[in-house]
Amino acid sequence: MNNAKDLLKFINNSKSAFHGAFEVKKILDKEGYKEVRETEKWDLKEGGKYYVMKNQSAIIAFEVGSENIEEYGFRLIGAHTDSPGFRIKPKSEMQVEGHYVKLNTEVYGGPILSTWFDRPLSIAGRVTLKSKNPMKPRVELLDLNKPVLIIPSLAIHMNRSINEGYEYNKQKDTLPLLTMANDELENDGYLIRLISENLNVDESEILDFDLFVYEFEKGSIIGMQEEFISAGRLDDLWMVYTGLKALVESKENKATKVLVALDNEEIGSLTAQGANSSLLENILERITLALGKDREGFKMTLANSVMISADLAHALHPNYVEKHDPTNRPVLGKGPVIKIAASGSYSTDSYAGAIFKEVCNKAQVPCQEFVNRSDVRGGTTIGPISASKLNIPVIDMGAPLLSMHSIRELASVKDNEYTIKAFTEFFNL
Numbered sequence: 001m002n003n004a005k006d007l008l009k010f011i012n013n014s015k016s017a018f019h020g021a022f023e024v025k026k027i028l029d030k031e032g033y034k035e036v037r038e039t040e041k042w043d044l045k046e047g048g049k050y051y052v053m054k055n056q057s058a059i060i061a062f063e064v065g066s067e068n069i070e071e072y073g074f075r076l077i078g079a080h081t082d083s084p085g086f087r088i089k090p091k092s093e094m095q096v097e098g099h100y101v102k103l104n105t106e107v108y109g110g111p112i113l114s115t116w117f118d119r120p121l122s123i124a125g126r127v128t129l130k131s132k133n134p135m136k137p138r139v140e141l142l143d144l145n146k147p148v149l150i151i152p153s154l155a156i157h158m159n160r161s162i163n164e165g166y167e168y169n170k171q172k173d174t175l176p177l178l179t180m181a182n183d184e185l186e187n188d189g190y191l192i193r194l195i196s197e198n199l200n201v202d203e204s205e206i207l208d209f210d211l212f213v214y215e216f217e218k219g220s221i222i223g224m225q226e227e228f229i230s231a232g233r234l235d236d237l238w239m240v241y242t243g244l245k246a247l248v249e250s251k252e253n254k255a256t257k258v259l260v261a262l263d264n265e266e267i268g269s270l271t272a273q274g275a276n277s278s279l280l281e282n283i284l285e286r287i288t289l290a291l292g293k294d295r296e297g298f299k300m301t302l303a304n305s306v307m308i309s310a311d312l313a314h315a316l317h318p319n320y321v322e323k324h325d326p327t328n329r330p331v332l333g334k335g336p337v338i339k340i341a342a343s344g345s346y347s348t349d350s351y352a353g354a355i356f357k358e359v360c361n362k363a364q365v366p367c368q369e370f371v372n373r374s375d376v377r378g379g380t381t382i383g384p385i386s387a388s389k390l391n392i393p394v395i396d397m398g399a400p401l402l403s404m405h406s407i408r409e410l411a412s413v414k415d416n417e418y419t420i421k422a423f424t425e426f427f428n429l
Contacts, residue, residue: 001221003245003420004229004413008219010241011231015124015143015214017057017081017263020237022141024059024244024261025051031248033061042290047252052283056126056139057081057263058273060283061247067254069288070297073304075427076258077246078275078382079239079311080265083232084109084405086116086174086213088123093190095181101190102175103149105213109266113168115407116215120147121176125211127195130204137207140199147216148194149176176213215407227333227413234401234409236265239310242399242416246423256287257427265311265382275382281389306355307394308426309347309383310419312409313337313370315400328371330400332412335366336419339381339396346396347383356395356422363425365418368400 014020025035033049036042044050044064051061058081065072086105094102107113124143131138151174156162168174178190196203219231240261247259262275269276288298313336316329330337338353339346348356353369360367372378383396399419402410 001226001413004221004416006245007229007238007241007416008221008231011233011237012218014081014233014237015122015145016126016212017083018126018141018210019124019143020081020233020240021053021057021059021261021263024061024240024259025053027244027248028059028061042286044287044290046291054279055263055271055273056141058279059261060258060280061244061261062256062258062287063247063252064287064291065254065256066252069256069291070293070300071304072253072255073301073306074258074284075253075255075429076260076305076307077239077243077423077426078260078262078280078307078309078386079243080236080263080269080275080382081240081261082109082263082266083235083237084111084266085407086111086176088125088191088209088211088213090208093178094175099181101178101181103178103191105175107170107174108212110405112403112406113170113174115403116174116213117151117153119150119407120216121149121151121213122147122216123149123194123211124214125209127199127209127211128207129199129201130207140201142195142198142209142211144194144198149178149213151176219408221413229411229413229416230408231411232408234411235312235404236310238312238399238411238416239419242419242423243310245420246427250424250427253427253429255429258284262382269382269385275385278389280386284390302390302392305390305392306352307386307390307392308356308423309381309386309394309396310423311339311381311383311396311398312401312404313339313368313398314404315402317402323373323376325371325373328369330368330370332400332402332410333414334368334400335415336360336397336422337368337370337400339383339398340369340371341378343378344384345378345380347381347387347394348396349393352393352395355393356397356426359426359429360422362429363421365422365425367422
């Protein structure tokens with residue numbers, strides 16, 4: 001239960017991908033990890049603990065192994081810091097007949113839109129400000145940390161068919177209400193005022209922002225026996241947390257342990273801080289070179305490496321059992337789930353799957369398997385991207401989850417414990 005409470009604290013503090021990365025950084029700093037920057041020459045030591053940040057929204061942490069890195073390779077756990085939701089557009093204020101002010105947003109990833117209605121919402125992300133060097137703007141994290149938005153539903157009296165299915169228009173139906181119009185403020189003055197007041201900066205200093213909407217209500221432990229975790233952004237901050245927990249609590253290893261928390265998985269990973277970039281490969285190569293090896297040594301190191309792609313898995317839904325595969329039906333509370341797909345949308349093959357099964361056996365953790373129904377198209381993860389770029393075995397797995405991509409997802413307290421144990425064992429081997 002303590003780990004479940006710590007998970008909720010971690011998620012509640014991680015209002016955006018930026019805040020999630022800095023929450024990881026805060027914990028790493030406390031555990032004695034040292035930040036190394038891409039712009040500096042690296043001087044790494046055996047047994048040393050380090051991390052690298054990218055775009056303030058992705059972070060890669062590693063503990064250098066005690067033995068020859070070419071022989072023992074990397075042990076990697078990869079996850080992502082971003083979650084589906086809404087991103088605020090520039091020039092976002094929209095007045096409605098001189099009475100209301102709403103914000104213009106665009107959908108980020110694939111959220112379940114209906115779950116965002118009639119809930120107190122807030123704003124978090126990154127703001128870029130003027131600095132002395134135009135090529136390097138100043139960056140500040142922003143969390144309004146108060147309910148300032150809401151997306152009101154249309155009354156059933158005006159939409160009688162709402163309970164029979166309704167297709168939401170992403171440009172019209174999901175724009176959040178901010179305030180009542182004020183004659184003293186012009187368009188674009190409302191949000192900028194909120195930002196300047198929160199950061200205590202002059203409005204003229206604000207150049208741009210990457211701001212997202214989040215549910216103000218915090219996550220909680222629920223259920224008859226307090227067996228469930230109800231929270232937003234479990235996908236995929238839950239796996240970031242469990243990977244981080246395993247990294248800092250596992251014992252020193254001959255292999256080099258790496259936690260990979262990348263951004264933008266929900267929109268395809270094709271960014272400088274995403275899995276579909278050279279970021280991870282570059283960092284792993286720099287680790288190898290900083291330990292006195294050459295590029296040939298880097299390739300040898302990769303050949304002895306293995307990775308877990310940790311995203312969440314679909315648990316059997318109590319109201320929609322027909323949506324699941326007839327023979328592979330993972331459930332909440334029964335342990336982490338290996339994800340398999342003939343299409344290659346998950347990277348697990350029998351070799352990679354066998355590795356994870358043995359990890360779970362040694363950790364005394366139950367293990368489940370997930371395969372989509374053959375007539376249902378599933379999702380994908382950073383697993384196939386990482387496997388193709390690094391040419392190493394990558395296990396696609398996740399803890400079982402209900403309501404994936406809802407504003408509030410549902411997990412099991414037991415599975416949080418199981419996943420931490422399995423990841424810790426993986427780093428210990």
